[in-house]
Every structure is written in structure tokens, then in C-alpha cells.
Amino acid sequence: MKVFPGSALVQLEFDKVRTLLAEHCQTEYARAKAEDLRVHTRLEFIELELRQAHEFKGLIAAGQYFPNDHTLNLSRELKLMSIPGAVLSGEQFMQVRRLADSMEKIFRWFDAERKIAYPALAKVIAATHYERAIIKDIDEILDESGNVRDNASEALASIRIGLYRKRNELRRAFDRILSKLAKSGYVADIEESFLNGRRVVAIFAEHKRQVKGILHGESDTRRTSFVEPEETIGLNNEVFSLEHEESREVYRILRELTGRLSAHAPLLDVWHSLLGEFDFIRAKAKLAIDINGNFPRVHDKAIVNLIQAYHPLLYLYNRKNQKPTIPTSINLNEKDRLLVISGPNAGGKTVTLKTVGLLQLMIQSGLLIPVHPDSELGIFKQLMIHIGDTQSLEFELSTYSSHLKNMKYFMENANGKTLFFIDELGSGSDPNLGGAFAEVILEELVRRHALGIVTTHYLNLKVMAGRTPGIVNAAMAFDEVNLQPLYRLIIGKPGSSYTFSIAERIGLEPGLIKRARGLVDEDHFRLDKLLNRTEQDLRNLELREKELHRLLKENEKLKKEMETLMDRERHSQQVELLKHQNKLTEDRLAYLKDMERKLKQIIFDWRKAEDKNEVIRQMQALLFKQKEQQVNEKVKKKFDSKYQEVGGDIQVGDKVMMRKNHQVGIVREIRAKRAVVQVGLVPITVGLADLTVVRDKPDIINQ
Numbered sequence: 001m002k003v004f005p006g007s008a009l010v011q012l013e014f015d016k017v018r019t020l021l022a023e024h025c026q027t028e029y030a031r032a033k034a035e036d037l038r039v040h041t042r043l044e045f046i047e048l049e050l051r052q053a054h055e056f057k058g059l060i061a062a063g064q065y066f067p068n069d070h071t072l073n074l075s076r077e078l079k080l081m082s083i084p085g086a087v088l089s090g091e092q093f094m095q096v097r098r099l100a101d102s103m104e105k106i107f108r109w110f111d112a113e114r115k116i117a118y119p120a121l122a123k124v125i126a127a128t129h130y131e132r133a134i135i136k137d138i139d140e141i142l143d144e145s146g147n148v149r150d151n152a153s154e155a156l157a158s159i160r161i162g163l164y165r166k167r168n169e170l171r172r173a174f175d176r177i178l179s180k181l182a183k184s185g186y187v188a189d190i191e192e193s194f195l196n197g198r199r200v201v202a203i204f205a206e207h208k209r210q211v212k213g214i215l216h217g218e219s220d221t222r223r224t225s226f227v228e229p230e231e232t233i234g235l236n237n238e239v240f241s242l243e244h245e246e247s248r249e250v251y252r253i254l255r256e257l258t259g260r261l262s263a264h265a266p267l268l269d270v271w272h273s274l275l276g277e278f279d280f281i282r283a284k285a286k287l288a289i290d291i292n293g294n295f296p297r298v299h300d301k302a303i304v305n306l307i308q309a310y311h312p313l314l315y316l317y318n319r320k321n322q323k324p325t326i327p328t329s330i331n332l333n334e335k336d337r338l339l340v341i342s343g344p345n346a347g348g349k350t351v352t353l354k355t356v357g358l359l360q361l362m363i364q365s366g367l368l369i370p371v372h373p374d375s376e377l378g379i380f381k382q383l384m385i386h387i388g389d390t391q392s393l394e395f396e397l398s399t400y401s402s403h404l405k406n407m408k409y410f411m412e413n414a415n416g417k418t419l420f421f422i423d424e425l426g427s428g429s430d431p432n433l434g435g436a437f438a439e440v441i442l443e444e445l446v447r448r449h450a451l452g453i454v455t456t457h458y459l460n461l462k463v464m465a466g467r468t469p470g471i472v473n474a475a476m477a478f479d480e481v482n483l484q485p486l487y488r489l490i491i492g493k494p495g496s497s498y499t500f501s502i503a504e505r506i507g508l509e510p511g512l513i514k515r516a517r518g519l520v521d522e523d524h525f526r527l528d529k530l531l532n533r534t535e536q537d538l539r540n541l542e543l544r545e546k547e548l549h550r551l552l553k554e555n556e557k558l559k560k561e562m563e564t565l566m567d568r569e570r571h572s573q574q575v576e577l578l579k580h581q582n583k584l585t586e587d588r589l590a591y592l593k594d595m596e597r598k599l600k601q602i603i604f605d606w607r608k609a610e611d612k613n614e615v616i617r618q619m620q621a622l623l624f625k626q627k628e629q630q631v632n633e634k635v636k637k638k639f640d641s642k643y644q645e646v647g648g649d650i651q652v653g654d655k656v657m658m659r660k661n662h663q664v665g666i667v668r669e670i671r672a673k674r675a676v677v678q679v680g681l682v683p684i685t686v687g688l689a690d691l692t693v694v695r696d697k698p699d700i701i702n703q
Contacts, residue, residue, distance in 0.1 A: 001039040001364060004384045004409060007651040009389050012357045013252035013313055017367070020290070029276025034283060039364045041381050043300040048157075049284075049366025051120035054295040056285035057368065059118075067105035068278040069487045078272060087255045090146030096261070096268065100134045103271045106278070108574045124277055128270050134261065137271045141257050148250045163242040168650045170235040171364040174199055177229045181211065198236050200226040252458040276653035284367055293313055293368030298377035302416055304332040304356060312362070315370055325488040328352055332451045336472045338442060339453045340465040341489070343476030347485040349593055350387065352476070353421045357385060357455060360419055381417040384410050394669055404437070411444045420445065420452035425461065435460040542555050583652075638665070643694040650675060664694060 009015060022034040040046055074095055080086040082094075088096070107130045115122045141152045150157050178201060181187050187202065197529065200216050205225050213232040219225075228236060261268075287293065291312040295410050308327040318325045332339060332353075339347045359369045363377050386406045386499055410420055425438045433457040445452060454461070465471040479486040639662045643655075650656060654667050656677060665679035675691060 001041055001380065002362075002382045003039075004413070005093075005406070008383060008385045009361065009595075010283075011385055012354055012361060014358060014361050016313055017287075017358070017362060021283055021287050021367070024286045025279060026283075027276045028075065029175075029273060030280035030283055030594075033276070033280050037365050041367070041379055041385075043298065043379055046060050046364055046366055046379065047298055048120055048123065048369065050295050050298065050363070051370050052124070052281045053284040053288060053293075053366065055118045055121050055437065056281050057288050057293075060282075060285055060289060066278075067102060067109055068275060068282065070102045070275070072099050072275055074099060074268075074272050076264060078269050082269070084262075085255075086325045087251065090142055090148060090254070093142055093261075093553065094146040094256075097135055097138045097142075099268060099271055100131075102275060104132075104135070104273075105113050106128060113193045116395060121278075121281070124274060124281075125165040128267070128274065131267055134264055134268070136633060137159070137260055141253060145233065148253055152253050153249065156246065156253065159242055159246050159249060163246060165240065166239050166242060168234060170199065170232060170239055173232050174229070174233060177201065177231060181316060181489050191627075198228050198240070199232065203227050216538060221447035227303070245593045292373055293370055293442060294373045296371055296373060296377055297365070298363065299376060299378050301378045302334070302380065302419075302449075303376055303378040304419070304451060305328045306356065306359065306374040309359060309371040309372075309373045309375065311351060311358065312370050313358075314351065314355075328355060328487065328489045330489065330491070331357060331452075336470065337449065337451050338446055338465075338471045339440075339491075340461055340471060341453060341474045341476065342457065342462055348476050348489075350423055351487075352489055353387070353423060353453050357383065357421050379417075380419040382413065382415070382419070384414070384418060384420040384452075385422075386410070387423040407437075407441050410450075411441065413446070414445055414448045416449040418448075418450040418452075420450055422452065422454045425454045425456045425458070439464050442471060443468070478543075482614055566665065578697045602687070633657065638662075642697060644697055646693045646695050648693055650688055650691055650693055655695060655696045656692050658686055659690050660694060667691075 003009060016035050018035055021037065022031050025031040040049075043120040045112055047109060050288060050643050056066070060598055072095065077092045079094075106125065110118075110122050110125065141148060143149055148156065150160050178187065181201060181203070185207075187204075198216065201211070203211055203214075203225050205218065205223050211227050214228045214230075214233065216226045216228055225487065238576040292310070293312075307329050309329065310325050315325045326348075330339065341352060343349055358372065360377065360380065360383065362369050364379065386403065407422075410422075415422060425441065438456065438458060438461055442454065442461065445596060446468070456462070462473060472490045472491065474489055477490055480614065639657065643664060645657070650667060651669070652667050652670060655664060656675075657664050658677070663678040663679050665684070667675050668678050668683060670688075671685075673688050674685055674687055675689070677686050678684075
């Protein structure tokens, strides 16, 4: 991306984002890439970078392990490997082995399922392969500590066997000599030491001439002399010679191993870069988690549709100080290309402008940004910015001259792939003349189809934005009562600068304010006051709308609770009905089982009884009782359909029911504890305890 001026990235604080990203990097490769983070213009590259960071962020959020926990910086080792005749040490080879081991784990991690689940991350290793021979070659020569194995060559095995024997022989001889000298009182406290690779005895200085051998040196205090006994000189020479042969053979083996692995140097270099690439992706994912970054939709066209966007650095600062950050939403597209933001000073106009600029740089650098995932951003080829006082002592330019020089560059170079930002357009000159130039600049930028944001206090620009296609007014909300900025962007209307309101609130003398108002054009003053009133009315309307939304949500909540309660009640009724039906079914089953048991008993008795008549009487009694019960049930149902029980004292003329057979009649006479009941044409004498008062059901009466 082409940026203007050269300090644009610093003005938008993109360098601070680079620093935050570099702090999360562990490898030199990733750190260098973060410090030199580029702003790209190819959609395919940007989308891949964003998707990789998004997938790795998902891995971290889900607590899944990804095998890139080894921090390897092998630039020097890999460079040595590519130089003919160079030799790597055992420790350096173990670093190379760790590189190969890390790549093996990564290749294994990307199984068939994960390649489908994380296609962008899998693409990092798509162009390379894993070579098993690297670890195999190293393991054949070196052990886990990086030492050359005894069986690395026949010569080395022979040398080390001889060396082992000679060292044992030397140790035994030295122990004998040391014991002899100790008995004589010649040996100092430290007894023995090694000097110049030779085993020596520590002798008190006054006895050094009593011991035959070679004097290798003295202590700093000159009280102790180090002597190699005459008896061990030959053995020491042999050990020294074998050690020299061993080092030469080890060097030869390591040089040969370096030569074999140098064939894989290009592959190892690719692996080293890939580990750095995964470290860089992980750093981007961690930064995204810090700033609550998301993956918006990216298009290869000029569009800026930010939903609930935050300035990442302001978000981190406010979170550290436990303060809220107010999000902003901005939509620039083919129809609405230019946003003119007005409002009082310190209301957040410049912060809003910088937020959009920084987020655009970040997204084109492959970094996730703190916006709602439904946000949309385009790809721009140019980014131009003009913020703050740009006086130039070198070229003897005033603030306004420098301003016009930058605007000249904007108008000459802007096109449909340009995103520009201008803070305080037209400032630094006469308001009327500067405002006129500002209108011309805006018209030219719109004509060139550039997208951008402009902040201003000029009233004519607010009026122009309201009547010019492609330009949209916006204002930073302000609490006039408490004289505090609200840091919220309101699209579609201009804002007042609150010049006189602020002067009144801070206690400026009313006479001075009145004189200042008198100097202002009446129409200008009325328009600013109207903007002031409109903004406050809109704010009150927003508060009422919020309250309405709250009440609607509360109403919806109560409605859901009522529906849940009704569903629960219906469910409870259904459960009770099923319980009742199940009880009837259980009673019926119990009755049938009882009948089955009795009938089986009758059949059993029939087979054994001599008097068959008695069994027949039992069967008749059982069947008659069942039939009687069925008849009584039918009569009860018929009664329940016509009458209902009333109860109470029985009087002559009452309609009563006989409890045994549910027959209904009229009481004609009462005799002590009995009553004469006429059922149809027949009078029947029944006990009062077997009767209950009834009456016809209302629906029967109506019929």
C-alpha cells in the first residue's frame, strides 16, 4: 500500500501495533517479520493471513495443543551446514534434531480431519514434506546428550576401549603413589588435580624436591606445587595420545555427518522458516485475543462498513484502567463516500478518524481487528492522511500553506482505491475563505470517487454535506447539561461546536458572551443553535428509544415466562390425566387377574370334587356377582347423566335415590327410620340410611 505522508503509519500508531505483535513472538524470524509488518493489497494473501490467525485463535480459545512450543533460532547452524567443509558440534546437531522432531509433530498433527478443519493453517506446510532420514542419520551417530556414540565407527570404538583401559591403569598407579606420598606427609589438602590435561599430585612446596617427576606449576600462594610423578608420565602420555586420536576421529565423524545432512540444508531452512511462520501466526492470534480481534468480511472493492469498532490501543488502555470503551459504527460505500464529522473539541472526532485508519492498516496487514464479525472492509491501494499542525520550518511553510500543499497532493493522486483522512479541513485561514477552499477540496475528492473521513468546525461544510450527493454528515454526541463528551458517533446529522454553551458552563462573564454573540452573523448563530437543539432532542429521543426497547424486552420476557408457565400447566394436566387413566387400567388388570385366579381354582376344584353341584353353585355365584356389578355400573352411569346428589335431611315429597341399585323415586311417607318410596307405580319401604336426596341436573330440566 502506498501511504502519504511518509509519517502516516506513525501518526496512525501502526508502529505501536507492530511492537505489541513483536512482544508475542518467540523466534527471531517471527520477531523480524512483526517489526517489518507490511501492508498488502492482494485480497487472496490478506484473506489467507486473516484466516490463519482466526484458526489459531480458535485453537487457543478451545485450549487445544499445537506442537510449536520449541523456540529454535538456527540461522547460524543452517548457514554453516551449507558451507563446504564446515563442521557442526554435537550440541548444534541436537538443535537440528529438535527442528526435525518439531516438524514431525506438526506433520502428524495435521491428520485428515484437521486439514479439513484448519485449511489455512494446513496451507503453511502444503509445499514441503517430512524427511525421516534426518533424525535417523543423527541418532545413528549421536546419543541423547549430543555425544558421539562409541559405535559410530570401528576406529572410535577401538580407541575408546584402549583409552578406558589406560585410564584405569593410570588411576590404579596414581592411587598407589598418592597413598605412599600421603603416608610421608607430602600431600597437600587438595591431594590431586589436572593441569594441561595431565593428572598431577598436590605437594607441599617444601617437599617438591623429594618427589621425582615433572613440576607443572604452583598455587598462587606458592605453598602448593603440582608434580606429575615419574611413574605415571608414560601412562599420561599414552592417555593424552589416545585422547588426541579420539578427538580427531570424533571430528572426522561429525564432519562426515555434516556433509551428509548438508544435502538436506534447503529443506531444513524451509522447516526453520515454517516454525517461525507458525510462531508469527500464534503471535497474531494472541494479539487478537488481547484486543478482542475478529475476522470481518474482506472484499476487493472500496468499502468501509465497521460495526462496533474499537481503537485497539485505546481499548487496551481503558481495560487496564478499568474504564469502558465506546464503540463506533461507520459505513462508507459507493453511494456515501465521504463522512464529515463535526462537534465540540475533545469529543472524539480525531480518535474516530484514527480508529478507521488504523483498523484499515491492520486488516491489510493480516491482523484481526476489534470489530463485530459482520463488519466489511475493502482493499485500498492508497492511504492519505492529514492530521494536526504540519508547519515546515525547512520549507518556510505556514500551517495553512502546508495544509494546502497536502490537499494538492490529495486532489492530484486520489482515485477510487484511495482512503483518506483529513483532520480540521480548512483550518488555519480566514473562516470564510478557508471554508470556500474546503468545499472545493471535498467536491474534487468526491468527484475522484475516493473514500474518506473529514473533521471540521466549519458551518458551510455541514450545510454542504447535507445537500451534496456522496457526502454524509455525522456528529460526536455531547452532553450539554453536564458539559461532557459522550464519544458516540451519530450518523446523518451535523453537530454543534457548543461554543457559547461551553463558555456559559465554565463561568465566563455573561456580558462578554453577549458581546461575542452580537458579533456573530444572526443566521449563523441561529443555525448553530438549531444544531445544538436538534442534537439534544435527538439524544432525548435516543434515551426514550432505549427505554422503549427495554420495556419491549421486559414485555417479551414476561410473555415467554407466561407461555412457559402455561406449557407447564398443560403438561401437568396431561400427566394427571394419564395417571388417572393408568389407575383405571391398573384396577381393571387387577380385577381380571383376580377373576383368572378364581376361575383356575374352580377348575381345579371341579376336577377333584365329588359333589359337582357345589362347584357349579360357586361358579354361578362368581359369574352372577360379575353380572350384577356390570348392571350396577350401567345404572350408575345412567343416574349420573340425569341426576346429581344433594344430600341432607329427607322430607316427604323429596326425590331420593336408593344407594344399592341407584333407583330414583319420590318419598310418600316416613315411618321412624324407614320411608315409603314410590318407584314408578310400586311403593317400596326402604331404610332412611340407604337413601340420599337428589335432584335433576339443570340441562335435563331445561330440556
